[in-house]
Amino acid sequence: MPASKQSKDLMKIGDLARRAGVSHRTIHYYERLGLLRPIEREGVGYRYFNEEAVTRLEKVAALKRLGLSLDEIASVIDLYFEDATGIRGKRRVLDILRGQLARTDQQILELKGFRAEVEENIARVEDLIRKARG
Amino acid sequence: MPASKQSKDLMKIGDLARRAGVSHRTIHYYERLGLLRPIEREGVGYRYFNEEAVTRLEKVAALKRLGLSLDEIASVIDLYFEDATGIRGKRRVLDILRGQLARTDQQILELKGFRAEVEENIARVEDLIRKARG
DNA sequence: ATAAGATCTACACTTGACGTCAGGTTTTGT
DNA sequence: ACAAAACCTGACGTCAAGTGTAGATCTTAT
Secondary structure, three states, X not given: OOOOOOOOOOEEHHHHHXXXXXXXXXXXXXXXXXXXOOOEOOOOOOOEEOHHHHHHHHHHHHHHHOOOOHHHHHHHHHHHXXXXXXXXXXXXXXXXXXXXXXXXXXXXXXXXXHHHHHHHHHHHHHHHHHHHHO | OOOOOOOOOOEEHHHHHHHHOXXXXXXXXXXXXXOOOOOEOOOOOOOEEOXXXXXXXXXXXXXXXXXXXXXXXXXXXXXXXXXXXXXXXXXXHHHHHHHHHHHHHHHHHHHHHHHHHHHXXXXXXXHHHHHHHO
């Protein structure tokens, strides 16, 4: 029995979980949602993953921080990994991307407004402390 | 029985819900979490709210969009409404605010990076379409 | 060869943030 | 005065995003 699996650069779920900082249960869950697919599953064996899986999980985390749901992420994540020449419905892809761009700009605007408010509050409290000290 | 309640500028839960764009159940829920307190509840009467409740709910919505949980919001929202002269532990308040500022800056950075990626992707797909048209 | 450790599937449970429903009380328009 | 509308509490339901557990199977180190 040749070491047909750990050859190359494939890893098992435990390693992937450690490297991506998520639990193996989360990986199972993400697989069910279509966010990521293991490389080999012939027979009833283990899941094996390549390096891309790590960056994929990182991308998922990043998109989550931006407030996308896992379903939404599932519907766009392939754009980041699919071979460009193989993309279908490029117009639709463009639409999705432009929507993301608009939402991102909106979010940046909101955050900047929020930032300004926080700064005002800080100034206010600092002022109070100054006055309290005389 | 004097119209002791709808005097002034107090409103009931239904009006508040409409004005803030949330359900009355959401308002009940938020009250339980300490995010907002009705003005009068003597006896077994209704909840009454003033104008501040509206801006409070707007602030809650804004903080939610930034990714804070309701518990986290509960722990900071009073900073925005408390009478400045009455704030206790101003140093602690400052710490909290500075933490928020740092997190906000980090989020803005991430969003900008993400924005750049999205733009790259748009350029890539546009390029593909151009080439496909020849 | 075998025991330990890693992984498998399947199902149940949890948490946050509400929504629904039921049955009762309070206000308000007429 | 009284019905309709608004409100009350409390229990239960739901959906997303996981986590926990059990019992079986697979891999690997010795």
